[in-house]
Amino acid sequence: MSKKILKKLVVACCVSVMTASILGGCGKTVSEDKKATSSESKKEQKSAILVVSFGTSYNDSRNITIGGIESAIREAHPGCDVRRAFTSQIIIDKLKKRDGIEIDNVKQALQRAQKDGVTDLTIVPTHLMSGFEYSDVKKDVKKYGKGIKSVVVGEPLLSKDEDYTKLANILSEKYKKYDDGETAICFMGHGTEAKSNETYAKFQNVFTSLGKENFFVGTVEAKPSVDDLIAKIKANPKYKKVVIMPLMVVAGDHANNDMAGDEPDSWKSKFTAQGYEVTCVLEGLGQDYNVQQMYVNKIK
Numbered sequence: 170m171s172k173k174i175l176k177k178l179v180v181a182c183c184v185s186v187m188t189a190s191i192l193g194g195c196g197k198t199v200s201e202d203k204k205a206t207s208s209e210s211k212k213e214q215k216s217a218i219l220v221v222s223f224g225t226s227y228n229d230s231r232n233i234t235i236g237g238i239e240s241a242i243r244e245a246h247p248g249c250d251v252r253r254a255f256t257s258q259i260i261i262d263k264l265k266k267r268d269g270i271e272i273d274n275v276k277q278a279l280q281r282a283q284k285d286g287v288t289d290l291t292i293v294p295t296h297l298m299s300g301f302e303y304s305d306v307k308k309d310v311k312k313y314g315k316g317i318k319s320v321v322v323g324e325p326l327l328s329k330d331e332d333y334t335k336l337a338n339i340l341s342e343k344y345k346k347y348d349d350g351e352t353a354i355c356f357m358g359h360g361t362e363a364k365s366n367e368t369y370a371k372f373q374n375v376f377t378s379l380g381k382e383n384f385f386v387g388t389v390e391a392k393p394s395v396d397d398l399i400a401k402i403k404a405n406p407k408y409k410k411v412v413i414m415p416l417m418v419v420a421g422d423h424a425n426n427d428m429a430g431d432e433p434d435s436w437k438s439k440f441t442a443q444g445y446e447v448t449c450v451l452e453g454l455g456q457d458y459n460v461q462q463m464y465v466n467k468i469k
Contacts, residue, residue, distance in 0.1 A: 216289040217250040218242060218468070219278055221306055223296065224255030225421035226263050234419045234455030238295055241461035242468065254278035256302050275309040283316040292322045293468060295418050295455065298368040299325050300361040323467045327368055333375045339459045341381055344412065353408045354384045355398055356416035357428045357436060360391025369393065386416065389427050395436050399443060411440045414450035424451055
């Protein structure tokens with residue numbers, strides 16, 4: 170090999186080494202910049218999800234219903250801070266006095282989030298519909314959430330037409346073992362004086378449209394009442410048995426007493442007095458996996 174060619178090869182190798190060194194240095198710098206930017210972004214932005222429920226003092230039901238919904242949300246959003254708040258101050262006070270359990274109301278939860286540096290807060294209400302409780306949540310957010318950069322309040326479970334159909338299909342499948350042609354399947358909702366009480370009539374119509382004429386929807390504190398349901402069921406002599414379950418997130422006081430209690434004015438007692446064989450199902454909507462996923466999808 171000539172000296173001239175050897176000299177050219179040495180120069181080419183040196184240039185290659187220098188170029189690689191420079192490019193390697195740039196690559197490292199870009200990577201570190203990205204890492205720093207990402208770190209700064211995480212420092213600036215802190216997201217959290219606040220699950221807001223009415224609440225219940227029935228610990229077992231609370232753990233598998235409200236707790237079940239919260240767990241489903243945590244599973245869908247790993248690494249995200251999922252928090253809890255109740256809207257019933259009576260329940261909050263009772264749990265603190267009786268069990269030493271401290272749960273924030275919405276105002277306290279918003280103040281805590283602000284104190285903790287949360288910048289983006291998603292609120293997931295477990296309320297069935299847009300009643301007084303849901304309206305109060307929105308008012309509290311407007312009043313106490315000003316210090317948080319972004320607060321988004323999700324919809325109640327039954328908001329869009331597809332929500333009604335989805336829940337009706339879930340419940341139809343869940344309780345199909347009772348759908349034998351001679352059993353009236355009844356759901357006990359809470360009821361409200363708010364306009365949103367029409368939710369129950371709409372849900373009834375959805376069952377009917379799906380061909381579930383033996384599914385009935387009533388309320389404890391509004392219309393349709395248990396007496397309205399009894400009148401409808403008595404009008405059809407084919408019904409020999411009645412199954413009742415709560416159309417509520419939890420199986421709490423209303424489910425255990427107003428629905429399944431032994432008092433003369435409970436749903437169980439009233440249907441029994443009419444000669445029906447009565448079965449009470451003490452399960453809140455929140456413990457059903459498919460209902461939990463409805464709440465998860467609300468976040469999406």
